[in-house]
Amino acid sequence: MSKLSNLFGKISEINSRYREPRIEMSGAVRKTLLVLRVYLLALVALMIYKFVAIVTQG
């Protein structure tokens, strides 16, 4: 149990350490990251669709 709480503690520490991105968030960087998010969301949606299709088809 203590090991698990240690792990969560470590994750919180990592999250706080890297809370702020160090790269300067210029307009181009922001747009690139936005496109990347949209791309990944579309890809994940497609994978879920495919997974559901496989499961429903048996």
Add this chain to the structure above:
Amino acid sequence: MIIRPSATACRKGGTARVWNKDKEMNFFARLYYPLRKAWKAVGLYLVIAGPGIVVMVADNDAGGITTYAATGAKYGYHLIWFLLILIPVAYYVQEMTVRLGAVTKRGHAEAIFDGFGAFWGWFSLIDLLIVDWLTLVTEFVGMTAALAIFGVPPWITVVAVIMLMAVIVLNGRYWTFEKLALLFCALNLVYIPGAFLVHPSVRDILHQGLIPNFAGGFNGQLFFFLMANIGTTIAPWMLFFQQSAVVDKGMLEKDIPWGRFDTLLGSIVTVVVAVFIVIVTGTVLPGIDIDSAAQAATELMKTDRYVGTFLAIGLFDAGLLGAICISLASSWAFGEIFGWAHSLNTKIRQAPWFYTTYFLMLITSGLIVLIPNAPLVLITLFVQVIAVTLLPAALVFLILLLNDRTTMGERRNTLTQNLIGGFIVASIIVLSTLYGFSVLFPNLFK
């Protein structure tokens, strides 16, 4: 006996014999220093060499060998020119990890956390873990299939591989690991004598292979093969592995030119090996549909026992090398983020979590292969799809990090590097995405 000219003889012009001797001495003296310089350069390269060659040759893993074998069997020598184009593609992408690692002294996972924050960091780390684990399963599939040709049961292969990898990694020195890995890289060259054994027509290779052409016209199936070849050339774990290896090796900014040379040499070797695999299957198995490298080896055994044996040995070696590098890529990444000791220069007591992650990845993926009726084909297909979710992100982060003036200083990307790198990265993203789609929807390009 050497007759040295006296000062008087020199002033007066001396005898012809003395001068000739002197000229000869000058010639050897002149030769001695460049040779010594070249020898020192070779020595220095051998010290620096490693990450580039290892990552590139390991890229010819079990999946890669299958792709090249299938390409040769399907299209003969006609796509060799396309493989040669992949040399600069692989070089430009991996070269950026050398610079980033040597300048920041951070692995790729830590660089992403630091540069883009915790969200993108966790996304990359967890995605890397999944991709690496699935890829490791495919490496074990390749290794067990290769040794099954010689009658070795899968469980013996899995146990032997894990023990061998423990010996390679647990010696407590990065240097030893790297040199052993280079030995396995050398074994990857087994396809070259294999190609000579099948007596291919050099004229056909030059005519069909080196002039860009699309055999049978540009259709969906050809496009699928082109995408598969690109997909096997650049894998997400390669970025993480090489950058972490550069850091673990302790490369400095002044070593970057050697790191570049190492990467270039590695990218040439990996493509040359791929070309020889294509030549082997293109010569012996033309028109045959190949589903796995083990199937190709079995088919080749029927024609030429030695060539089939070479392909099977090469497949095992490829899987082993891939497994070594992929499991290390994950362990390094986790060590960087969780702050554990994460160097091969540490003993198991000094870095328990680093080695635990390494062996946990290895043992669990090896066990999957031993489970009866495990969905191995599904896993093999899903590797490509999951990799598509990580590769674009990792490549985009790489370009952005290489443009960070604060961190990279003079080593940041130039305009030319950005144009070339940007074009390559954009092309890889588009083609690997389409490849991922074609795996999800097999009839998309047919």
